Amino acid sequence: VQLQASGGGLVQAGGSLTLSCAASGRQVFNYAVGWFRQAPGKEREFVAAIRPGGKKYYTDSVKGRFAISRDNAKNSVNLQMDSLKPEDTAVYYCALDNLFRSSVDEPRYYGDRRTYDYWGQGTLVTVSS
Numbered sequence: 001v002q003l004q005a006s007g008g009g010l011v012q013a014g015g016s017l018t019l020s021c022a023a024s025g026r027q028v029f030n031y032a033v034g035w036f037r038q039a040p041g042k043e044r045e046f047v048a049a050i051r052p053g054g055k056k057y058y059t060d061s062v063k064g065r066f067a068i069s070r071d072n073a074k075n076s077v078n079l080q081m082d083s084l085k086p087e088d089t090a091v092y093y094c095a096l097d098n099l100f101r102s103s104v105d106e107p108r109y110y111g112d113r114r115t116y117d118y119w120g121q122g123t124l125v126t127v128s129s
Helices: none
Strands: 002-006 009-012 017-024 033-038 045-050 056-058 066-071 076-081 090-096 123-128
Touching: 002 090, 017 033, 017 090, 017 123, 033 076, 045 066, 045 076, 056 066, 076 090
Parallel strands: 009 123
Antiparallel strands: 002 017, 017 076, 033 045, 033 090, 045 056, 066 076, 090 123
């Protein structure tokens, strides 16, 4: 299983970026996929996740600004990021939970790094003020 994250870059505050996580070895519509981020000197933190049935979760700081979606044709999961702030600066990682068609209905499960079995290499997002 391989995950390839892309789409990072430098953007001004208030701008937008779309990250993409392309998967191989698993069909993303059958597995939960999450996005996490890690700022310099900080712990990796949960950003958003999408379940096999389409239910979505977001950390509070990005609600209303970020949107996670799935593209089954491309076998990828995207993270649309709008109204970006300098505090969104981080390396963003996508990750896949290897539980087939997970029916776990607990938000904390999808927000926990330990849930995920496979990780992409990360893509850097820098938001300038």
